[in-house]
Amino acid sequence: MSKSFSGLDFSSQYSNLVDKKLISLLKLPIETSVVPVNLHVSQSDLLLWYSGLALLEDEDQSAEFFLNQLSISRVSIRYSPRNLHYLDQLFEGGQILESGSPRKLASDFGKNYNQFQSDCRNHFGDTFHQFQNKMKMLDVVCDVLFTSYSLKEIAYRNNFFNYNSMYILFRNKYEFPIDSIPRLLTEI
Structure with missing residues (x-):
């Protein structure tokens, strides 16, 4: 899975919860060109885990995320006592x-x-x-x-x-x- 954001504006409102969380991982000023991603998202029926890397470009303030997504249904999780x-x-x-x-x-x-x-x-x-x-x-x-x-x-x-x-x-x-x-x- 790949996501790209260009002209990053960290105060802008993104409609997608995952996009908001991905953008929140990036901090200005950009000090490194690669950021590790380990993101957990909980939805009503699914638990999602995104892992991967974000490649950052300081010149045009863009980021490209290369992610693996793992999802599991909440009903399939068995909690132990x-x-x-x-x-x-x-x-x-x-x-x-x-x-x-x-x-x-x-x-x-x-x-x-x-x-x-x-x-x-x-x-x-x-x-x-x-x-x-x-x-x-x-x-x-x-x-x-x-x-x-x-x-x-x-x-x-x-x-x-x-x-x-x-x-x-x-x-x-x-x-x-x-x-x-x-x-x-x-x-x-």
């Missing part, structure tokens, strides 16, 4: 690496193991171990894309037992060929 938010703290606080086992994590939060696994299925839609593996896979993909580490180094950095266990998780369990992920760092 408030008492399950302790699970979010596991991944934010780094407790997973310290304790190591789901049984220890459950006892740290005063839960028994079966209740902990049930909470994980309700909150994450998966068991704790499977969700943890998916989170590790996201970190691996990020490392493959943006670093020059070898796949063995990436496996070690992301707490896999060895390269083979990472490869089996990607290739056999999720049928995702890890070796086909482009290495963006080498292309820059």
Whole structure:
């Protein structure tokens, strides 16, 4: 998606809410030629997320936005109960690496193991171990894309037992060929 604005007047009234929010991201005087865009818009039936870049031209005071739009219907969002938010703290606080086992994590939060696994299925839609593996896979993909580490180094950095266990998780369990992920760092 591409949007262009020329002769930017930051006080002018734009009819579209998205256009207003995009223009509000730009500040005069223009100090940089590229502005990152991360914009959340809430409508009655949709949640919209715009991400991308704005290229600015100071001479003619114009901006061109190159955006990706992600939308999701509000009815498709399933909110988890408030008492399950302790699970979010596991991944934010780094407790997973310290304790190591789901049984220890459950006892740290005063839960028994079966209740902990049930909470994980309700909150994450998966068991704790499977969700943890998916989170590790996201970190691996990020490392493959943006670093020059070898796949063995990436496996070690992301707490896999060895390269083979990472490869089996990607290739056999999720049928995702890890070796086909482009290495963006080498292309820059």
